[in-house]
Amino acid sequence: MPAAFFYIFSAITLLFGVMVVVCRNPVASALSLVVSFAGLAALFVSLDAYFIGTIQILVYAGAVMVLFLFIIMLLDIKAEEHRQPNALAIVGGIALAVIFVGQLGYIVSQHEFGNRTTADVPILFDKAAQVQKLETIKSDLRAGVLPDTKLVGQTLFQRYGFQIQLVGALLLAGTVGVVILSKREVK
Amino acid sequence: MVTLNHYLIVSGMLFAIGLTGVIARRSILVIYMCLELMLSAANLTLVAFSRFHLVDGLPDYNAQALVFFTITVAAAEVAVGLAIIVALFRAKHSVDVEAAGKLKG
Amino acid sequence: MSTLSLEVFLGALALVLLLVETFVTVPRKLIACAAIGGLLVALVALFFCAKDAVPPGLVEFYKVDSLALFYKGLALVSTIAVLVIALEYAPVINQFVAADPEKTKEAGLGEFFALPLIVCVGLMVMASAVDLITIFVSLELTTVSFYVLVAYMRRSASSLEAGVKYLILGALSTGLLVYGMAWLYGLTGQMTLAGISDKITHWQGSTAPLLFAVALILAGIGFKVAAVPFQIWVPDVYQGAPTPVTAFLSVGSKASGFIVLSRVVTMLLAKDSAIAPQTEQMLLIIAGATILFGNLAAIAQTNFKRLLGYSSISHAGYLLLALACTHTGALGFTPSEIVAFYLATYLPMTFICFLVLAAGRAQGINEDIAFFRGLARTSPVLGFSLTLALASLAGLPLTAGFMGKFFVFFSATLEGNYASLLIAIIGAAAGFYYYFKVILAIHSVPEEKLPAIRLSALSQTLLAILVAAIIVIGVYPDAVRNLLVK
Amino acid sequence: MSPLEIIILLPILAALAVWLGAPARLTSLVASLAGLALSLVLAVQYQSHSGSGMAFTSAHTVLTHPHIQFAVGADGLSLTMALLTTLITSAALWSIVDKERIYYIASLLISAGALGAFLTTDIFFIYSFHELALIPTLLMIALHGHGEDRRAVAWKITIYLGVGSLVLLAGLLGVVWWCSPESGLTFALADLKPVSSNCKTEALINLNFFVLLIGFGTLVSLFPFHAWAAPAYASAPTPVAMLHAGVLKKFGLYGLIRIALPLFPNVIQTPWIQQALLLMLLGNILVVGFITIYQRRLDEMLANSSVMHMGYIFLGLAAGNALGQNGAALLMFAHGISIALLFLLCGKLRSNLGTLEFSKLGGLATNAPFLSLTFGFAAFASIGLPGLANFAGEILVFLGAFQSFSEQGFSMIHVVTILSLWGVVMSAVYMLRAYRKIFFGEATTGLFITDPTPSQRVPMFLLAAVLLVVGCQPSLLLNLIQSAIGAK
Amino acid sequence: MxxxxxxxxxxxxxxxxxxxxxxxxxxxxxxxxxxxxxxxxxxxMQYPEEKWDANLPEHYRGAPALVTDEHGRERCVSCQLCEFICPPRAIKIIPEEIPSEDKWAKVEKRPKLFNIDMIRCIYCGMCEEVCPEQAIFLRKDYAITGLSRAEMVHDKTKLYEIGGVRTGLVNKWNELK
Amino acid sequence: MGSFLDNINLAFLIASVVKIVFFSFMVILPMVAYSTYAERRISAIIQDRVGPNRTGIPLTILGFKRDLSFAGLVQPMADGLKALLKEDLTPAHVNKFYYWLAPCLVIVPALLTAAVIPFGSELNLDWLAYFGISGEWLHKPIKLVIADLSVGPLYTFAIASLGVYGIVIAGWASNSKYPFLGGVRSSSQMISYEIALGLSIIPVLMIFGDLNLSKIAQYQDANGWLLLPFWGEGLTLGRWLLLIPIVISFVVFTISMFAETNRAPFDLPECETELVAGYHTEYSSMKFAMFFMGEYAAMIVGSGLAVTLFLGGWSIPFGGLLEKWTGITLTFHAGATPFWLGLVHIGCFLGKVVVFIIFFIWVRWTLPRFRYDQLMKLGWLIFFELALANIILTAAILMWFPI
Incomplete structure (x- = not known):
């Protein structure tokens, strides 16, 4: 069952990932990307990262790609369908990808740590329940449920609070920039 | 059975697909999508590793924190990027990489 | 006092200025002045910041060593300089942002003066960042702000093109960086550089995955510091971006890239590191290629700004070379410190060039070298300063630029790395040509009379300080050394 | 504050003052003459008081690690060179009439660079000061030089000197690496120990010396690296040509004598290095000599002859003994003065006649007897006529070379020395031919020249007088030089 | 403006x-x-059960219909004015001579065919207004239904069936004229 | 316990399928249908009309005198039948694939979001034992939620945000001016209000300290609804003070929900007067109906979420108080809730949702449509800031008055 789950969603992810590159219509590319992200989210879930999976959908599929579609439509991009693709770039790109994957294959073959399944590395609820401090997390763990969101939240806000502030500044800068770049002045 | 390496291979292939797209495609928007694909592939790698690196019996949430930051940053980048692309389009009415070729040398 | 408070202060200042810009009608110049004032305060306060004063929760991520303090100072100084240059450049910004520049004299200026503060915060944090997440976040903070700044002139196609190019390649580098970080984390199970370093020194098994991760990370950072073959964005972006931003990119962004690179490379090249030799090889090859490409490609340039772009690439090459040479104990400097020193010397000379460029552009002088003919006659002070700066960039002795190159050459000599030394010499020789070309243009007699470039009092002060810095560092390098090696 | 610092700073300050708007001629003349006077006083004082070792020292540390000081100090050799510099600077500046400020500034800066290089005792600053001349030279030749291709020529000299100095820098860094004491890297000449090679490092040390030789050699226009010199001097404005050919070019030789030879003792005796050097200097003397003979213009001929004469000085160094080096140093001085005088006269001819082609010149002596006399004087000095300064130098060089021959038995240096004696003949040929063609023979129509005004004669007098005095009494300088290099 | x-x-x-x-x-x-x-x-109002018929106003315009006079004679003389005036062109008339054997022969013509297409009719009442013979009237019928298009075309028979008899002055036989 | 995947077994699958069938197909889809009916009836009532009250069992066909009308309750079925039987027209100029894909993309996410909403407490089936049925599963009460995820509201938002694709694609694929404008409007509107929507529930989540919607409902069952904190433990000053941010949250959430579901007064993407019905102008028959179904399904799920978060989910109003006074078990007791109470809870939930939908409809027929700039201004300048300030306010209250 888990293996099938993995293979199905990997296939979806990769196939639609390829579609993103292959499709000449940008809308098709964008939608393929959405599906690919959905598959990816499923893979995240299969790795017990519910929160990340949900965020992946919420942010990428729900917001980022809508923005892309919005822009594609706003700019009405169809021009590429009538143009010759750059053969050299395509060959180069594919060659690079093949080299990269080959390299990766070699790397993975060298990576002994990677030869385990999730069953080999089970989540130890009891041990974790003893270590964790927060009561809600403890109770969840005792019940055998992985309080994924709470744990991510705890990590983010207790350990990485400073970095969160930095990201806040980043978003502020981004927002200011977007407003500046797209502001239409009232004459 | 599905091992960590399976996940790594999948994410690596996704990364490679994105890279190919970045190199081979001409439309800025599609290139940008491929970049998102690459970032997501990196995220998959991180999550896979985090699941297999148990800390106190739980997945390593430090890595997932990085994933969270990556996603956030990527979203901000997209927003800024699309704003620039729209502005460029307004200025030039095209979104091909090669159309953006006034600067050469 | 912790340096963190400075960063918080500057971030808050940026916020306040943005709010003021939105809700209060004040002359935008005041915003710039407030920002400069704040930065100066921070700069002064930096001298009272203790080393290793880190809030308890941040010990793993945030390190305040003398290197960090130095880079923070560098960030502050360059931000101040950028703001001063931006004040000179304001008419151009206005021209390309406002729909009707004549009516709205100050359109878009407020944000332009406030955003560098945010960049500065990013740079300062980056100087202290010692774990993957903090590095990533602070790097992106600056990068995203730079996307905005580069493309700021939204009615100028070249600025927007520069923005798009920077954006796509920047995002690509982010992708590579994150993927590399993921692998590095996955292999070591650590997020902090100290932890990773610890694992690397006791590495068992194949080093191939480790090298894979390292290569990706180097590629990712290579983009930020403009190392060959990841330099393709540089000339276009430098040429297209607003001049103050180009200056910021060339100093601030580069410095930030190098502090991260220094920390990573120091970790990788540590004594018992399993992958030290390979990493060093990688770095050396990149450095050699960067020096050669940057210098040789610069020879043919006719646009001053673009030329400075290639020059920036070539300097990145020297910096990389310095990083790769680890046997510098006899110099009394670590490679990271040499890099820091080099950047400190690089700062004044680059900023002078950009100050002149910005002021010239604002007063109707194009960025082509040909347009600077006879500058020494019309504006003798600028002519002199620019000559000095270019001589310094070329690495003429008794200027700051020589001291930087001097250390790089010396460390390559000490390393016994004669091939790199040869490449560095070839590069420097090419540098003589293209920098002197500009000097020659400045001093030659123009066919038609050009208007003199005038500077505001603030810019004149800055110019004086920068000129003084070039000479002082050139003849009394201990001044910087004492700041760096406390 | 050491008086030497004053000597170095004087031209810099004067240049600054001129740039800021002080009366150019007055300021620079005052500064240069003050420098001349000061260096004379110091030379006399040095000889009368200490007589050996570094005097007038003063040091300010500018970098603790590696140790770099702004250290000045002078011994006989330095003082000789300083005298040469201040003399030629004064003459050059005096000769500038009705020119733009940049002439004065550039001359002063070149002079300051030379002075700094000669009077500091820290390798770092020796090297650094020399580079000070690079940009003024470029600007002066490219913007105010003569000839159609002055820009190309300016680039040629700049790139040659730039690359040469970079090679030199690499060599100097090697010197510091090999010769520093245990306590740490230092650039102070006084602290550097002569390297003692063992078998392992010998090859590297030899290589390092060779790099130094190439580096310094390029600056001196040693044979295969000489291509920049002749066109540059021919194109350069008079004061720059005077300073460059007369003073700056000697820096390479000075550096060899000061740094390379003492710190890498006996490396010059290494067969392959010595043979290479001999071949190269033979190139200077014979090849460039032949080229000189075939020149069609006075300025080009003088420029080439300057290159050619460097060969003799190298011969003195290649001899590897004190005698040769003494001769070389003396010849440096003498050649500097004589070539400066020749360029000065050449400049005068050019500004009056507008052309320097032999075919168009002739019979000037009737209208300008003083000019003719002075030129003849300088030409004879250049050839090495006894009684003039060059003769003393050349004879010492040849003696040194022969002495080396007697020590080593018959070797290559023997052949080279004999061959290079033929160079003297060659220089006599082209100098005398040029002299005859220009000043005697048939007067060409359309050329009119008068003798220089009394004011213009001053620098000529000055240089000619020095040539004569040193020629008659070489011991005046030889004592100074020997105090630095050693008598035997 | x-x-x-x-x-x-x-x-x-x-x-x-x-x-x-x-x-x-x-x-x-x-x-x-x-x-x-x-x-x-x-x-x-709940329509089919409750109807408004009682409250219809006097001037209500329903389906048009033809009327006969008290003698059972067709009032319409086929002048075709209504056909011309009809805005939606719902009326179609073919006139014919009244055959001599008819009681009312020699007087006027009469319509051979008189069709009103109720799908077209807009109940404007123009026909009523224009008719010189007072032969066409708008009735208060409003529920005009049918299962086919053909059924919705009211022919002469149907029209007379709806219209019935109308007594009163008919101008043509007005002796005073 | 291993990973998520290892927990999948047959019983789980069967229970899930049964729940999906029950909740999605037997509750939500009929509710969708009857929402349209309610919409028409209520709008009629508000506008002094009657609305559809006749469609019933057409006995007249069989020769009877009268039909059985049931006040028009069969109307939705008639509508559905009509939509199915109408000619399915695909205009020639459309982008066929996406034109067909769009309606599916509207309705699927709307139904998927229902998965995490608890529509009842639990059902104890042990009484089946009296009828001779045995098995271990009898004694394990069935949780009345399809997927008991720990990321409930996030999941809802994530999936709901996918709904916009349908509209955008519909607008784009129609290859026609008005639908296109509608699609563009819709996408920007949904993105804008998603932020306020997400931020508005953060105070609620802060109070619960949990993202599991079942637990949130249980908490409210035991301790009083968020908007009605009248019973249970911990009724401190803090709880009462928290009413302020909760009310703000509730208002912002509700209004954003209106915008997210393209309901009036935020139905700019489909406004008839400007855009000729917007993105579904070019659609007909069942495809058109699917847009409607999607909209209503989203409305129902949104109402369900609002009810679960703010109005106690399936809990009986004042159940805690009544239990105390009467002694009858009216609140949830893990594993021991009587079967009838389970049913009552389902009823309660549905009742609340119905009330909420009626409110939706009431608002629609009251307010005029906003102008587009007003809409954007409202979202970005008021709700966004309000929601942010609200979070801070909640945090402050929670810090000083911990509950």
Missing amino acids: ATIIVQRPTLKWHERWFITPFLKGMRITLGHAIAILLRKKKVT
């Missing part, structure tokens, strides 16, 4: 934030709903 500038009312803060207007609107609609639910107000 004169431009009239309407002064917009200045809104208070709660009005600008739509708070009170929203509540006011909700109250109004709720009031209507309650009124309907409590049967206080009744507007809609």
Whole structure:
């Protein structure tokens, strides 16, 4: 069952990932990307990262790609369908990808740590329940449920609070920039 | 059975697909999508590793924190990027990489 | 006092200025002045910041060593300089942002003066960042702000093109960086550089995955510091971006890239590191290629700004070379410190060039070298300063630029790395040509009379300080050394 | 504050003052003459008081690690060179009439660079000061030089000197690496120990010396690296040509004598290095000599002859003994003065006649007897006529070379020395031919020249007088030089 | 054209934030709903069961129809005025001579065919207005239905069936004229 | 316990399928249908009309004198039948694939979001034992939620945000001016209000300290609804003070929900007067109906979420108080809730949702449509800031008055 789950969603992810590159219509590319992200989210879930999976959908599929579609439509991009693709770039790109994957294959073959399944590395609820401090997390763990969101939240806000502030500044800068770049002045 | 390496291979292939797209495609928007694909592939790698690196019996949430930051940053980048692309389009009415070729040398 | 408070202060200042810009009608110049004032305060306060004063929760991520303090100072100084240059450049910004520049004299200026503060915060944090997440976040903070700044002139196609190019390649580098970080984390199970370093020194098994991760990370950072073959964005972006931003990119962004690179490379090249030799090889090859490409490609340039772009690439090459040479104990400097020193010397000379460029552009002088003919006659002070700066960039002795190159050459000599030394010499020789070309243009007699470039009092002060810095560092390098090696 | 610092700073300050708007001629003349006077006083004082070792020292540390000081100090050799510099600077500046400020500034800066290089005792600053001349030279030749291709020529000299100095820098860094004491890297000449090679490092040390030789050699226009010199001097404005050919070019030789030879003792005796050097200097003397003979213009001929004469000085160094080096140093001085005088006269001819082609010149002596006399004087000095300064130098060089021959038995240096004696003949040929063609023979129509005004004669007098005095009494300088290099 | 500038009312803060207007609107609609639910107000009629026929106004315009006079004679003389005036061109008339054997022969023509397409008819009443013979009238019929298009075309028979007899003056036989 | 995947077994699958069938197809889809009916009836009532009250069992066909009308309750079925039987027209100029894909993309996410909403407490089936049925599963009460995820509201938002694709694609694929404008409007509107929507529930989540919607409902069952904190433990000053941010949250959430579901007064993407019905102008028959179904399904799920978060989910109003006074078990007791109470809870939930939908409809027929700039201004300048300030306010209250 888990293996099938993995293979199905990997296939979806990769196939639609390829579609993103292959499709000449940008809308098709964008939608393929959405599906690919959905598959990816499923893979995240299969790795017990519910929160990340949900965020992946919420942010990428729900917001980022809508923005892309919005822009594609706003700019009405169809021009590429009538143009010759750059053969050299395509060959180069594919060659690079093949080299990269080959390299990766070699790397993975060298990576002994990677030869385990999730069953080999089970989540130890009891041990974790003893270590964790927060009561809600403890109770969840005792019940055998992985309080994924709470744990991510705890990590983010207790350990990485400073970095969160930095990201806040980043978003502020981004927002200011977007407003500046797209502001239409009232004459 | 599905091992960590399976996940790594999948994410690596996704990364490679994105890279190919970045190199081979001409439309800025599609290139940008491929970049998102690459970032997501990196995220998959991180999550896979985090699941297999148990800390106190739980997945390593430090890595997932990085994933969270990556996603956030990527979203901000997209927003800024699309704003620039729209502005460029307004200025030039095209979104091909090669159309953006006034600067050469 | 912790340096963190400075960063918080500057971030808050940026916020306040943005709010003021939105809700209060004040002359935008005041915003710039407030920002400069704040930065100066921070700069002064930096001298009272203790080393290793880190809030308890941040010990793993945030390190305040003398290197960090130095880079923070560098960030502050360059931000101040950028703001001063931006004040000179304001008419151009206005021209390309406002729909009707004549009516709205100050359109878009407020944000332009406030955003560098945010960049500065990013740079300062980056100087202290010692774990993957903090590095990533602070790097992106600056990068995203730079996307905005580069493309700021939204009615100028070249600025927007520069923005798009920077954006796509920047995002690509982010992708590579994150993927590399993921692998590095996955292999070591650590997020902090100290932890990773610890694992690397006791590495068992194949080093191939480790090298894979390292290569990706180097590629990712290579983009930020403009190392060959990841330099393709540089000339276009430098040429297209607003001049103050180009200056910021060339100093601030580069410095930030190098502090991260220094920390990573120091970790990788540590004594018992399993992958030290390979990493060093990688770095050396990149450095050699960067020096050669940057210098040789610069020879043919006719646009001053673009030329400075290639020059920036070539300097990145020297910096990389310095990083790769680890046997510098006899110099009394670590490679990271040499890099820091080099950047400190690089700062004044680059900023002078950009100050002149910005002021010239604002007063109707194009960025082509040909347009600077006879500058020494019309504006003798600028002519002199620019000559000095270019001589310094070329690495003429008794200027700051020589001291930087001097250390790089010396460390390559000490390393016994004669091939790199040869490449560095070839590069420097090419540098003589293209920098002197500009000097020659400045001093030659123009066919038609050009208007003199005038500077505001603030810019004149800055110019004086920068000129003084070039000479002082050139003849009394201990001044910087004492700041760096406390 | 050491008086030497004053000597170095004087031209810099004067240049600054001129740039800021002080009366150019007055300021620079005052500064240069003050420098001349000061260096004379110091030379006399040095000889009368200490007589050996570094005097007038003063040091300010500018970098603790590696140790770099702004250290000045002078011994006989330095003082000789300083005298040469201040003399030629004064003459050059005096000769500038009705020119733009940049002439004065550039001359002063070149002079300051030379002075700094000669009077500091820290390798770092020796090297650094020399580079000070690079940009003024470029600007002066490219913007105010003569000839159609002055820009190309300016680039040629700049790139040659730039690359040469970079090679030199690499060599100097090697010197510091090999010769520093245990306590740490230092650039102070006084602290550097002569390297003692063992078998392992010998090859590297030899290589390092060779790099130094190439580096310094390029600056001196040693044979295969000489291509920049002749066109540059021919194109350069008079004061720059005077300073460059007369003073700056000697820096390479000075550096060899000061740094390379003492710190890498006996490396010059290494067969392959010595043979290479001999071949190269033979190139200077014979090849460039032949080229000189075939020149069609006075300025080009003088420029080439300057290159050619460097060969003799190298011969003195290649001899590897004190005698040769003494001769070389003396010849440096003498050649500097004589070539400066020749360029000065050449400049005068050019500004009056507008052309320097032999075919168009002739019979000037009737209208300008003083000019003719002075030129003849300088030409004879250049050839090495006894009684003039060059003769003393050349004879010492040849003696040194022969002495080396007697020590080593018959070797290559023997052949080279004999061959290079033929160079003297060659220089006599082209100098005398040029002299005859220009000043005697048939007067060409359309050329009119008068003798220089009394004011213009001053620098000529000055240089000619020095040539004569040193020629008659070489011991005046030889004592100074020997105090630095050693008598035997 | 004169431009009239309407002064917009200045809104208070709660009005600008739509708070009170929203509540006011909700109250109004709720009031209507309650009124309907409590049967206080009744507007809609349940049609087939309840009809409005009794309340139809005098001037109500329903289906047009042809009438005969008290003698059973067709009043229509096929002058075709109604056909011409009909805005939607719903009327089609083919006139014919009245055959000599007919009782009313020699007087006038009569329609051989008189069709009104009720799908087209717009109940404007123009035909009634224009008819010189007072032969066509709009009745109060409104439920005109049919299962086919053909069925919706009222022919002469149907029209007379609806119209019935009309007594009164007919101009043509007015002796006074 | 291993990973998520290892927990999948047959019983789980069967229970899930049964729940999906029950909740999605037997509750939500009929509710969708009857929402349209309610919409028409209520709008009629508000406008002093009657609305559809006749469609019933057409006995007249069989020769009877009268039809059985049931006050028009069969109307939705008639509508559905009509939509199915109408000619399915695909205009020639459309982008066929996406034109067909769009309606599916509207309705699927709307139904998927229902998965995490608890529509009842739990059902104890042990009484089946009296009828001779045995098995271990009898004694394990069935949780009345399809997927008991720990990321409930996030999941809802994530999936709901996918709904916009349908509209955008519909607008784009129609290859026609008005639908296109509608699609563009819709996408920007949904993105804008998603932020306020997400931020508005953060105070609620802060109070619960949990993202599991079942637990949130259980908490409210035991301790009083968020908007009605009248019973249970911990009724401190803090709870009462928290009413302020909760009310703000509730208002912002509700209004954003209106915008997200393209309901009036935020139905700009489909406004008839400007855009000729917007993105579904070019659609007909069942495809058109699917847009409607999607909209209503989203409305129902949104109402369900609002009810679960703010109005106690399936809990009985004042259940805690009544239990105390009467002694009858009216609140949830893990594993021991009587079967009838389970049913009552389902009823309660549905009742609340119905009330909420009626409110939706009431608002629609009351307010005029916003102008587009007003809409954007409202979202970005008021709700966004309000929601942010609200979070801070909640945090402050929670810090000083911990509950």
